Amino acid sequence: MDEMDIPTSAASPGGPRAKAAARPGDRIFLGLSRGSGILLLVIMAAIAVFLTVRAAHALAQDHGNFLTTFEWNANTDPPVFGIAVLAFGTVVSSLLAMLLAVPVALGIALFISHYAPRKLAAPLSYVIDLLAAVPSIVYGLWGALFLVPHLGGLYAWLDEYLGWTGILAYHNGAPRSLFTIGILLAIMILPIVTSVSREVFRQVPKMHEEAALALGATRWEVVRMAVLPFGRSGVISASMLGLGRALGETMAVATVLSPSFLISTSLLDPGGGTFAQNIASSFKESGDTGKDALIASGLVLFVLTLLVNGAARMIIARRKEYTA
Amino acid sequence: MSDLTLGRRAPAGAVPPSTTLRRPRLPRWAPAALAGLSAAVACGIGLGAGLSSRFQWGLIAAALFVALTYGLTARVEGLRQAKDRLATSLVWTCFLVAVVPLVSLVQETIARGVKVLDGGFLSHSMAGVLTIQPGGGVYHAIIGTLEQVGLATAIAAPVGLLTAVYLVEYGRGRLAKAVTFFVDVMTGVPSIVAGLFVLSFWIIMLDFGYSGFAGAMALAILMMPVVVRSTEEMLKLVPNELREASLALGVPKWRTILKVVLPTAIGGIATGVMLAVARVAGETAPIVLLVFGSQVINNNPFDGAQSSLPYYIYEQWAAGNDASYDRAWAAALVLIAFVMILNLVARGIARWKAPKGGRG
Amino acid sequence: MAKRIDVGGLSAYYGAHKAIDDISMTVEPRSVTAFIGPSGCGKSTFLRTLNRMHEVTPGGRVEGKVLLDDENLYGPGVDPVSVRRTVGMVFQRPNPFPTMSIYENVVAGVRLNGGRLRKSDLDATVERSLQGANLWKEVKDRLHKPGAGLSGGQQQRLCIARAIAVEPQVLLMDEPCSALDPISTLAIEDLIGELKERFTIVIVTHNMQQAARVSDRTAFFNLAGVGQPGKLVEIDDTERIFSNPSVQATEDYISGRFG
Numbered sequence: 031m032d033e034m035d036i037p038t039s040a041a042s043p044g045g046p047r048a049k050a051a052a053r054p055g056d057r058i059f060l061g062l063s064r065g066s067g068i069l070l071l072v073i074m075a076a077i078a079v080f081l082t083v084r085a086a087h088a089l090a091q092d093h094g095n096f097l098t099t100f101e102w103n104a105n106t107d108p109p110v111f112g113i114a115v116l117a118f119g120t121v122v123s124s125l126l127a128m129l130l131a132v133p134v135a136l137g138i139a140l141f142i143s144h145y146a147p148r149k150l151a152a153p154l155s156y157v158i159d160l161l162a163a164v165p166s167i168v169y170g171l172w173g174a175l176f177l178v179p180h181l182g183g184l185y186a187w188l189d190e191y192l193g194w195t196g197i198l199a200y201h202n203g204a205p206r207s208l209f210t211i212g213i214l215l216a217i218m219i220l221p222i223v224t225s226v227s228r229e230v231f232r233q234v235p236k237m238h239e240e241a242a243l244a245l246g247a248t249r250w251e252v253v254r255m256a257v258l259p260f261g262r263s264g265v266i267s268a269s270m271l272g273l274g275r276a277l278g279e280t281m282a283v284a285t286v287l288s289p290s291f292l293i294s295t296s297l298l299d300p301g302g303g304t305f306a307q308n309i310a311s312s313f314k315e316s317g318d319t320g321k322d323a324l325i326a327s328g329l330v331l332f333v334l335t336l337l338v339n340g341a342a343r344m345i346i347a348r349r350k351e352y353t354a
Numbered sequence: 355m356s357d358l359t360l361g362r363r364a365p366a367g368a369v370p371p372s373t374t375l376r377r378p379r380l381p382r383w384a385p386a387a388l389a390g391l392s393a394a395v396a397c398g399i400g401l402g403a404g405l406s407s408r409f410q411w412g413l414i415a416a417a418l419f420v421a422l423t424y425g426l427t428a429r430v431e432g433l434r435q436a437k438d439r440l441a442t443s444l445v446w447t448c449f450l451v452a453v454v455p456l457v458s459l460v461q462e463t464i465a466r467g468v469k470v471l472d473g474g475f476l477s478h479s480m481a482g483v484l485t486i487q488p489g490g491g492v493y494h495a496i497i498g499t500l501e502q503v504g505l506a507t508a509i510a511a512p513v514g515l516l517t518a519v520y521l522v523e524y525g526r527g528r529l530a531k532a533v534t535f536f537v538d539v540m541t542g543v544p545s546i547v548a549g550l551f552v553l554s555f556w557i558i559m560l561d562f563g564y565s566g567f568a569g570a571m572a573l574a575i576l577m578m579p580v581v582v583r584s585t586e587e588m589l590k591l592v593p594n595e596l597r598e599a600s601l602a603l604g605v606p607k608w609r610t611i612l613k614v615v616l617p618t619a620i621g622g623i624a625t626g627v628m629l630a631v632a633r634v635a636g637e638t639a640p641i642v643l644l645v646f647g648s649q650v651i652n653n654n655p656f657d658g659a660q661s662s663l664p665y666y667i668y669e670q671w672a673a674g675n676d677a678s679y680d681r682a683w684a685a686a687l688v689l690i691a692f693v694m695i696l697n698l699v700a701r702g703i704a705r706w707k708a709p710k711g712g713r714g
Numbered sequence: 715m716a717k718r719i720d721v722g723g724l725s726a727y728y729g730a731h732k733a734i735d736d737i738s739m740t741v742e743p744r745s746v747t748a749f750i751g752p753s754g755c756g757k758s759t760f761l762r763t764l765n766r767m768h769e770v771t772p773g774g775r776v777e778g779k780v781l782l783d784d785e786n787l788y789g790p791g792v793d794p795v796s797v798r799r800t801v802g803m804v805f806q807r808p809n810p811f812p813t814m815s816i817y818e819n820v821v822a823g824v825r826l827n828g829g830r831l832r833k834s835d836l837d838a839t840v841e842r843s844l845q846g847a848n849l850w851k852e853v854k855d856r857l858h859k860p861g862a863g864l865s866g867g868q869q870q871r872l873c874i875a876r877a878i879a880v881e882p883q884v885l886l887m888d889e890p891c892s893a894l895d896p897i898s899t900l901a902i903e904d905l906i907g908e909l910k911e912r913f914t915i916v917i918v919t920h921n922m923q924q925a926a927r928v929s930d931r932t933a934f935f936n937l938a939g940v941g942q943p944g945k946l947v948e949i950d951d952t953e954r955i956f957s958n959p960s961v962q963a964t965e966d967y968i969s970g971r972f973g
Contacts, residue, residue, distance in 0.1 A: 238809055241805065242811075243770055244798055245822060245826065246880065247795070247826055248795050251826055256811060262813075
């Protein structure tokens, strides 16, 4: 680590930081802490590299088209597998989750920051934070054993009135479908979207709200004039963070969904699959090629979440510049 | 109702248009009454039409409440007030809609979990118990969880802490920016991807077997960014004067960090680490890929398959019979209790040791 | 365009704490009334009771009555939203909406009462209000730029334009110049002199020279004691308050012997 001990002091503008790396104790400590930072970068790079290597291995043996094949028979000879169904299921269930969760999360965030009686607001936001800590497998268990049996009636009802759309048709069978996954994921990402939005709404300067009030705005008009515009980018990034969570969620989906390698036009009918669910469900029956194939699908998931989270972070960063 | 003149202002001396500040308003109890009415009507519709699912009842009640409030207010108070009430009732509805599943989750877990949860459940493994039989317990899974999470913490806490120290105390320039960015990115890495990485690196390439340690490495990857973020926040709260005072006394920087900065922030750092522990203690996906699961007690995390609490829940759920469901719920209750206790203790520490200036 | 304010027996609370006690006074239409007094004496709180902004603060509560030309702001059935439309307010720190352009800021209040507004009407309102706030010449070429890009003094005049765009009866100003430099302060003071032709103006100020310069009448507030609520000591013509006040405490305060 000898080559690392010079640069920081050169860059820092005087003050206590200057000449930080002069003593042996300082050099060791700086080396250790900088080494940890570098280790983190190395891990991220290693994740990308190792997944790519295994994925390349899998793709070389794939006798189907990795992007368009509607089946996952990675352990047969020859192996035939493709991510089309998984990509569809992952994206659809996550988007559905976001669609359901974001309005409700916004409502709760506004409730906590602007509507709730003060005695209710503080404990409520505490509870929301605690709920973010409930392990996903518990959501999965609850989803499979409680939510699924209760959704049949609702789906039959939706089918009766909206079945003609095709998307909301329902042909019996336990409703272990993408739509159910969407609902469950929505409940799971609710806490994160809520708490990020709530923080943004809380940061709205009091003076802007008072300005709106003094113009004779109702409470809703205050929210629309001063709170929502101020918090818009924060809410967008909160939604993206929620989306990122939903995309990568494994166990809740694996317990609730009854997977199949068909794309059904109806979201209410059982079937479909997601990247993470497929990895967890098929792992134990997979041989070497099968594992590589799963890793390849994991790489796609990794890239997908990177893109979504990266976009969220960029929005947050832009917002910081804008408000500073 | 408005005296707003939009064209040229009235010439001076003209009588200003009269206003009244009064407007007809719904009584204070109106929203509550409407909510009660909607609930009653929804129950009526539900019973009458024979709707089996309570979700339908709830949805009907919510829709009725929102529509009634809007309609009535629009008639009595005017459109602007109606919009305001609409927003208010929607926000309240959101709150209720969100509370219902969460209450149900907690209630189900407790109600179904206490059935088989007793001393025997906590002190026995599944060795020799068929999944369709009642009996057996989570002892082996608790051992697994404690060891795996312990190892993960032993890896992630120092790395995360040092990284945060680097970012706050030394970090300038490109490297620090890159680390900051990738810590954010790492926060979003799905747990299954972390599992796949350790799988391809540790098990496939280096050819080690499934073990608790392999799982711990994946958990550590998930923990690191959380520890870095929370520690960073805490270190930033330490007032600069404290650092300068120490440096001015001729104390070397590394001792200043160790003896002044870290002790000042230690409460918050401990909180962050515990929250990270609580987060990974519930992770299942990497365990499925790397620890493989086991029915028997394996005290050695470095050799051979283990179980863990979340994995145990998954496994018992997958067995798919009443006895195993009972065990799954009981284990879920144990896991939630574990995670919640960690959370409460962590927040307790945060409150108790909040860095509020003063001496370190 | 301007109304008289009659305050009778008004007390305001923050939770259990009484902030001001039993204040009665009359504010004449088309005049400037200044509130002066030491920090924490409740003059800002009192100002905020005049357009029911006080009750926005958590725990804020008011007893007594405020008559606006014989109509009690705190009477039953009175809508605080209508009150605030009728009694406008300008705050200590300029607070244009950061996400809106200058134009949108000015019409923000007008739009609330909206319905169908023609663009030409809005344009006219913007020009009239900005001219009324002595800001038109400076910003007419960049009406669609963000309001946050203006200087502090310009922002404050933008806020005044926004407040007068809805044609209120009364304009409350809570230390409108305390965050501004002397030149901007002068501009605002000149503006106040013009605005009093059309509005009843109440201004809270820490600056006694400012009170002497801009106001017709001056009210002096003081604390009844440590931990006690604030109260009105006296209200009189500004000239008299600054030359020959009837209460000793007022003279002490003005001559700088305390506060």
